[in-house]
Amino acid sequence: MLRRLARQDPLAKDPIVLILYLSIFFFVILFTFYPLIQGFIPTVTRGLEYYEKFLTERLYKDAVINTFLIAAISTPSATLLGLIYAYALTRMRIPFKKLYTYTVIIQLIAPPFATGLAFIMIFGRNGVISRFLEFTLGYSLDIYGPVGLWIVETLTFFPIAFLVFVGAVKALDPTYEYAAKVLGASGIRSFFDVNLRLLYPSLLAAIILVAMNVFSDFGNPLLVGGNFYVLATLAYTHVVGWGDYVGAAATAYVLLAPVIILFFIQWKILGRGLYVTVTGRETTVELREPSRYVKIPVIALMTLVSGIIITLYASILLGAITRTWGVDYTFTLKHFEDISLAAVNTLRSSLTVAIFSAILCATIGFFAAYLVTHRKILLNKFTEVLVSVTNAIPGTLIGIAYILAFARYPFALTGSALIIVLNNVVRFLPLAFQSGKAVLTQVDSTIEETSITLGDNVLGSLRRVLLPLAGAGFASGLVYSFIKSMNTVSAVIFLQTPDTRLMAPFILGLGTHGYWGQAAALSSLLIGIVIGSLIIIKLTVGRKIKIFGELL
Amino acid sequence: MAEILKTVNLWKRFGKVEAVKDVSFSIASGEYVVILGPSGCGKTTLLRLIAGLYEPDRGEIYIDGKLVNNVPPHKRGIALMFQNYALFPHMSVLDNILYGLIVRKVPKDEAIKRAKEVSKILNIEDLLNRYPHQLSGGQQQRVALARALVVEPKVLLLDEPLSNLDAKIRAKVRIELRRIQRDLNLTVLHVTHDQEEALALSDKVIIMNQGMIEQIGRPVDIYYRPATVFVADFIGTTNFIKGIVKEVYENRVMVEVNNHHIQATRIHDYDRGDKVILAFRPEDIVISENMMEGDNLFQVLVKDKIFMGPYTRYIVDLAGHEIIVDVYGRHKILGSGEAFIKIPSERILIVRE
Ligand SMILES: Nc1ncnc2c1ncn2[C@@H]1O[C@H](COP(=O)(O)OP(=O)(O)OP(=O)(O)O)[C@@H](O)[C@H]1O
Ligand SMILES: [Mg+2]
Numbered sequence: 001m002l003r004r005l006a007r008q009d010p011l012a013k014d015p016i017v018l019i020l021y022l023s024i025f026f027f028v029i030l031f032t033f034y035p036l037i038q039g040f041i042p043t044v045t046r047g048l049e050y051y052e053k054f055l056t057e058r059l060y061k062d063a064v065i066n067t068f069l070i071a072a073i074s075t076p077s078a079t080l081l082g083l084i085y086a087y088a089l090t091r092m093r094i095p096f097k098k099l100y101t102y103t104v105i106i107q108l109i110a111p112p113f114a115t116g117l118a119f120i121m122i123f124g125r126n127g128v129i130s131r132f133l134e135f136t137l138g139y140s141l142d143i144y145g146p147v148g149l150w151i152v153e154t155l156t157f158f159p160i161a162f163l164v165f166v167g168a169v170k171a172l173d174p175t176y177e178y179a180a181k182v183l184g185a186s187g188i189r190s191f192f193d194v195n196l197r198l199l200y201p202s203l204l205a206a207i208i209l210v211a212m213n214v215f216s217d218f219g220n221p222l223l224v225g226g227n228f229y230v231l232a233t234l235a236y237t238h239v240v241g242w243g244d245y246v247g248a249a250a251t252a253y254v255l256l257a258p259v260i261i262l263f264f265i266q267w268k269i270l271g272r273g274l275y276v277t278v279t280g281r282e283t284t285v286e287l288r289e290p291s292r293y294v295k296i297p298v299i300a301l302m303t304l305v306s307g308i309i310i311t312l313y314a315s316i317l318l319g320a321i322t323r324t325w326g327v328d329y330t331f332t333l334k335h336f337e338d339i340s341l342a343a344v345n346t347l348r349s350s351l352t353v354a355i356f357s358a359i360l361c362a363t364i365g366f367f368a369a370y371l372v373t374h375r376k377i378l379l380n381k382f383t384e385v386l387v388s389v390t391n392a393i394p395g396t397l398i399g400i401a402y403i404l405a406f407a408r409y410p411f412a413l414t415g416s417a418l419i420i421v422l423n424n425v426v427r428f429l430p431l432a433f434q435s436g437k438a439v440l441t442q443v444d445s446t447i448e449e450t451s452i453t454l455g456d457n458v459l460g461s462l463r464r465v466l467l468p469l470a471g472a473g474f475a476s477g478l479v480y481s482f483i484k485s486m487n488t489v490s491a492v493i494f495l496q497t498p499d500t501r502l503m504a505p506f507i508l509g510l511g512t513h514g515y516w517g518q519a520a521a522l523s524s525l526l527i528g529i530v531i532g533s534l535i536i537i538k539l540t541v542g543r544k545i546k547i548f549g550e551l552l
Numbered sequence: 553m554a555e556i557l558k559t560v561n562l563w564k565r566f567g568k569v570e571a572v573k574d575v576s577f578s579i580a581s582g583e584y585v586v587i588l589g590p591s592g593c594g595k596t597t598l599l600r601l602i603a604g605l606y607e608p609d610r611g612e613i614y615i616d617g618k619l620v621n622n623v624p625p626h627k628r629g630i631a632l633m634f635q636n637y638a639l640f641p642h643m644s645v646l647d648n649i650l651y652g653l654i655v656r657k658v659p660k661d662e663a664i665k666r667a668k669e670v671s672k673i674l675n676i677e678d679l680l681n682r683y684p685h686q687l688s689g690g691q692q693q694r695v696a697l698a699r700a701l702v703v704e705p706k707v708l709l710l711d712e713p714l715s716n717l718d719a720k721i722r723a724k725v726r727i728e729l730r731r732i733q734r735d736l737n738l739t740v741l742h743v744t745h746d747q748e749e750a751l752a753l754s755d756k757v758i759i760m761n762q763g764m765i766e767q768i769g770r771p772v773d774i775y776y777r778p779a780t781v782f783v784a785d786f787i788g789t790t791n792f793i794k795g796i797v798k799e800v801y802e803n804r805v806m807v808e809v810n811n812h813h814i815q816a817t818r819i820h821d822y823d824r825g826d827k828v829i830l831a832f833r834p835e836d837i838v839i840s841e842n843m844m845e846g847d848n849l850f851q852v853l854v855k856d857k858i859f860m861g862p863y864t865r866y867i868v869d870l871a872g873h874e875i876i877v878d879v880y881g882r883h884k885i886l887g888s889g890e891a892f893i894k895i896p897s898e899r900i901l902i903v904r905e
Contacts, residue, residue, distance in 0.1 A: 444636065452605075453628075454655065456626055457626050
């Protein structure tokens with residue numbers, strides 16, 4: 001059977017290829033599917049009682065409804081905002097383009113919960129604006145709940161839609177738009193008639209990606225949701241509040257259902273994994289400006305949004321260096337001093353975990369991308385689904401499943417840093433895979449075949465030719481998984497122990513308990529480290545590496 | 553001469569497409585063999601089979617007398633040069649050339665010495681520190697060739713090596729390629745769809761069509777004694793006339809074409825009434841205003857004439873068929889009107905329809 005598979009591609013018979021396939025399969029099966037099954041079994045061993053609650057008990061029913069509600073209102077707004085930003089920044093002449101772009105980028109590289117944190121520092125109880133309204137108008141603002149969460153989720157995830165659209169908009173041929181205009185359609189009409197139809201696949205991609213992220217988001221609902229529980233926060237409460245791991249697992253499985261459905265819809269319709277790498281070729285045709293009636297509202301909206309984002313991060317920075325946020329704005333380094341010990345500890349474990357996760361993740365992702373792009377055997381599609389599927393698994397679920405699966409023989413890993421690394425690798429593998437694939441597909445197959453016929457073996461040619469050639473893809477895989485590993489909360493919050501306390505969940509904890517000064521101080525540090533590492537990579541690897549498409 | 557490469561009844565199918573069908577041929581050491589055929593006839597597939605980049609469905613491949621079907625490509629001792637040259641873009645020209653030697657663990661000094669020798673032969677000594685994107689198409693081609701040559705392959709496989717060059721350079725490189733092959737006594741299997749290239753370069757031509765070999769032979773044989781209608785049509789310009797076998801003699805056949813009788817040399821057996829095609833080259837026909845002696849003499853109408861430089865091309869009408877006649881050298885150009893042509897019977901290829 002393997003012989004037959006290899007007939008179109010004898011290089012696939014090299015033992016190293018088999019070893020790579022098997023390693024990747026076993027890795028994904030052992031560290032994705034095995035825990036998912038181990039986590040699922042206890043939820044059904046005593047019948048469906050855990051799941052029946054979602055039909056009968058108020059708290060559970062509400063969490064389901066809330067999760068869908070938030071996804072239903074945040075997805076359209078985030079997608080639309082992403083589309084507007086993408087169109088404006090690639091197709092319009094507007095002042096301060098860079099500034100708008102940077103506000104999108106900061107949202108992509110900062111931890112997702114930073115938006116929620118800053119938001120409650122401004123609008124929350126004791127927030128700057130809340131207090132101001134309280135004092136001047138006697139009006140008490142309450143943003144905890146769906147409205148606040150909607151705003152925060154929109155601001156957090158519109159950059160994902162933006163990335164999808166930038167690629168597509170750049171690849172669009174403006175001549176279509178000209179043609180429509182010449183034929184008499186007005187500017188807006190022609191945009192909708194022509195561009196949207198051409199953008200349809202990306203529109204769908206953006207909607208699905210944003211929806212999957214909103215469904216799974218954990219940090220922001222925890223900070224801004226208040227009593228408004230979504231499934232991710234409800235699962236967390238099961239663990240932290242009630243010590244009920246199995247109930248938590250059941251809740252997370254309910255959350256998995258819509259997300260995995262979205263994942264397979266996306267595969268069915270688009271025939272491939274979704275990823276946030278930009279591949280479109282930029283068109284050079286001179287652009288005609290849209291009319292003022294389009295341009296002015298677009299710029300106004302973008303100024304508002306980017307203004308809010310700048311304000312949010314400014315609050316974090318200021319919060320880090322003022323005595324009591326909202327009350328006493330005298331300069332102080334007290335917060336940094338207060339948390340210095342925790343900062344050093346959590347930073348050390350976060351960096352260690354992130355570095356190991358990134359290396360492992362980028363390596364596995366790169367090998368998987370190599371197999372899919374260069375070895376022509378039937379398993380390719382399957383491999384691609386296998387390494388992309390974790391994209392669709394909520395972090396909360398994986399985290400809880402890991403505790404249940406790896407707490408005991410034969411894989412007693414709970415409490416170790418290794419379990420956190422493995423979990424990160426599994427979760428961010430799709431990103432590393434896609435960035436490897438984006439670059440490796442550009443490398444013609446004759447390159448490898450030449451090195452082989454010159455006498456090199458598969459591994460040698462991988463090392464001597466393909467890796468150096470696709471180094472940029474490997475490096476961006478490293479960067480993505482490093483950033484993600486530094487920022488992630490939803491799964492690792494369950495896996496860390498006092499010995500392996502990580503920075504991002506620690507900040508989230510400080511934030512939820514109202515230690516804003518300290519949370520802000522640590523957040524600034526975390527964001528600073530991520531930006532610093534990006535700068536270092538950019539300076540060392542150079543121009544070839546593409547992070548977030550052409551944006552950085 | 554020792555046989556270096558031999559294929560026996562090779563088959564390769566992709567889904568419904570039979571890319572290579574029952575292909576058998578052999579190449580002797582030091583021979584320059586060209587595989588010629590139209591686009592999509594399976595040339596690249598055949599090369600890739602030999603290189604080990606595809607596995608045949610059936611058949612055997614021998615290199616240097618050894619069956620290599622189960623030998624992986626990097627151990628077959630061949631070198632394959634792709635049409636796109638596939639230079640390693642991240643390596644300098646020197647590193648590209650050194651690649652095959654390094655992976656064979658040739659000591660560095662020795663490797664550099666050999667790389668320099670080959671570069672000298674190919675006239676690329678000055679380019680060694682450049683990168684592929686800094687080279688012209690012709691220079692890239694030489695570098696790719698140097699990289700393949702330096703490992704001293706038992707057989708050098710070239711897939712349309714000249715097709716990315718413009719016509720002038722192509723003719724020059726062709727001569728050079730042949731000189732290098734002679735000087736180094738290389739065994740070359742070269743694939744092309746350019747008949748001129750095939751005839752000019754090769755010791756032996758293999759004509760392929762739809763995955764099958766139509767004919768193997770020296771360029772002159774292929775040109776003057778095409779074995780099939782396909783070969784006759786594919787190589788050079790050929791006149792085709794359909795007819796019916798009227799009489800079969802001991803060593804000739806009489807074919808009727810619209811009440812005219814044409815005699816052709818009999819090679820195979822024919823029966824009376826067989827429908828056949830007669831094929832003959834324009835330059836084999838003798839044309840004159842005057843009556844001539846001998847067989848296959850016909851009166852024709854000169855409809856058109858084109859002066860082509862080395863020769864003049866006449867379009868004449870023979871019993872309702874348009875026939876092309878080429879006359880080489882200086883001669884008195886015929887006027888329009890009646891003329892006589894003679895088609896030597898031994899130069900007519902006759903095949904069943
Ligand atoms: N990997 C493949 N999968 C499926 N079909 C293939 C593959 N490689 C070749 N073919 C088919 O096999 C036939 C022969 O292809 P091949 O590339 O060998 O032709 P060729 O003679 O080299 O043509 P060209 O002159 O255009 O390079 C074609 O019909 C082609 O479509
Ligand atoms: Mg070809």
